Amino acid sequence: MAKGKNRPAAEVNSGSMADIAFLLLIFFLVTTTIANDKGIAMLLPPKPDPNEPETDIKMHDRNIFKILANSNDQLLVEDEPMRDVTKLRPMVKDFVLNFGKPSADGRNLYNQLPATLRKHVNSSGRSASSSDEPGKAVVSFKADRGTSYELYIRVLDEVNAAYNEIYGERVGITAEEFLQLDKKDPEQKEMYDKARSGIPRAISIAEPNKIGG
Amino acid sequence: MAKFKKSSGTTQEIPTAALPDIIFMLLFFFMVTTVLRETTIMVEQKLPKSTQLSKLERKSLVSYIYIGKPKRTAVYGVQPKIQVNDVFIEVKDVVRFVNQEKDKLSEVERDQITMSMKVDIDAKMGIVTDVQQEFKEANARKVLYSSSKRVD
Numbered sequence: 001m002a003k004g005k006n007r008p009a010a011e012v013n014s015g016s017m018a019d020i021a022f023l024l025l026i027f028f029l030v031t032t033t034i035a036n037d038k039g040i041a042m043l044l045p046p047k048p049d050p051n052e053p054e055t056d057i058k059m060h061d062r063n064i065f066k067i068l069a070n071s072n073d074q075l076l077v078e079d080e081p082m083r084d085v086t087k088l089r090p091m092v093k094d095f096v097l098n099f100g101k102p103s104a105d106g107r108n109l110y111n112q113l114p115a116t117l118r119k120h121v122n123s124s125g126r127s128a129s130s131s132d133e134p135g136k137a138v139v140s141f142k143a144d145r146g147t148s149y150e151l152y153i154r155v156l157d158e159v160n161a162a163y164n165e166i167y168g169e170r171v172g173i174t175a176e177e178f179l180q181l182d183k184k185d186p187e188q189k190e191m192y193d194k195a196r197s198g199i200p201r202a203i204s205i206a207e208p209n210k211i212g213g
Numbered sequence: 214m215a216k217f218k219k220s221s222g223t224t225q226e227i228p229t230a231a232l233p234d235i236i237f238m239l240l241f242f243f244m245v246t247t248v249l250r251e252t253t254i255m256v257e258q259k260l261p262k263s264t265q266l267s268k269l270e271r272k273s274l275v276s277y278i279y280i281g282k283p284k285r286t287a288v289y290g291v292q293p294k295i296q297v298n299d300v301f302i303e304v305k306d307v308v309r310f311v312n313q314e315k316d317k318l319s320e321v322e323r324d325q326i327t328m329s330m331k332v333d334i335d336a337k338m339g340i341v342t343d344v345q346q347e348f349k350e351a352n353a354r355k356v357l358y359s360s361s362k363r364v365d
Binding site: 183 | 243261269338349355
């Protein structure tokens with residue numbers, strides 16, 4: 001028994017602990033997929049009511065910004081072919097902020113815009129052949145059944161970017177910051193509402209043709 | 214140069230005793246953030262890239278629908294297919310799927326259901342439009358085109 005007292009304290013070898021932890025770590029590293037829950041949000045138009053006759057809403061041609069895409073992924077924007085999708089963004093911006101023939105509401109809205117946007121209107125807007133005022137402007141996008149989804153998203157992205165830039169500029173932030181506004185925070189919600197009031201994000205997705213293209 | 218020769222003769226070893234703790238910390242981080250995928254995706258998923266991304270606000274209101282070319286082309290062919298949960302469905306079954314998903318939600322939230330469309334970039338608009346028509350039919354009008362961030 002006297003021998004036992006001289007024995008060194010029993011120790012568990014913990015040198016390989018790190019190795020075990022590493023093994024587990026690598027397993028979780030490999031299996032983790034960072035959840036990707038981001039994307040472009042859209043609201044689809046409601047289904048037409050069969051009991052109600054189709055009402056033909058008369059709209060001036062100048063208030064509609066037409067984008068067409070065919071099955072070869074070629075774009076026709078305002079009856080002109082377009083190669084470069086990135087040109088769409090300034091075009092949509094100019095179209096929305098045109099104030100060609102504003103009503104009383106439109107003039108009111110114009111007076112509330114910050115100076116930078118007003119300068120934009122005066123330098124590149126005021127065209128008689130473009131939209132009357134932002135409240136009436138509609139961007140219509142019609143894709144063919146054969147159009148690739150990639151182009152569809154590109155176009156939607158550019159149009160949304162144009163709107164977000166306008167909204168952001170209106171409250172003095174960038175488009176990026178505008179997208180990150182948290183609608184649960186009352187202060188940011190107010191900012192969001194202020195940016196959007198009077199300028200609806202009117203993007204119309206037309207139904208594609210069943211044949212041809 | 215003699216200035217630098219002040220070696221005191223002590224062994225210069227980095228203590229590694231805290232290494233397991235650091236690794237464990239990382240391990241716990243990944244264990245907590247990992248979400249094990251519920252469905253096996255049977256279609257190709259190369260999501261488009263875009264810049265104007267918005268985040269989903271409430272995950273419980275979201276249902277996912279996957280569209281793309283099947284991975285096992287020998288069995289399912291090369292045409293894009295629609296996958297929900299673990300099965301392929303036809304366009305006409307989309308309404309039923311949406312209604313099933315709506316039934317899982319409480320009554321007040323049913324109209325706020327968001328359909329997250331995870332569509333492969335090689336898919337054509339035809340199938341996407343068909344699915345969207347069915348969404349309108351099922352009165353699920355909020356759609357999110359899932360895509361990842363483009364940096365340019």
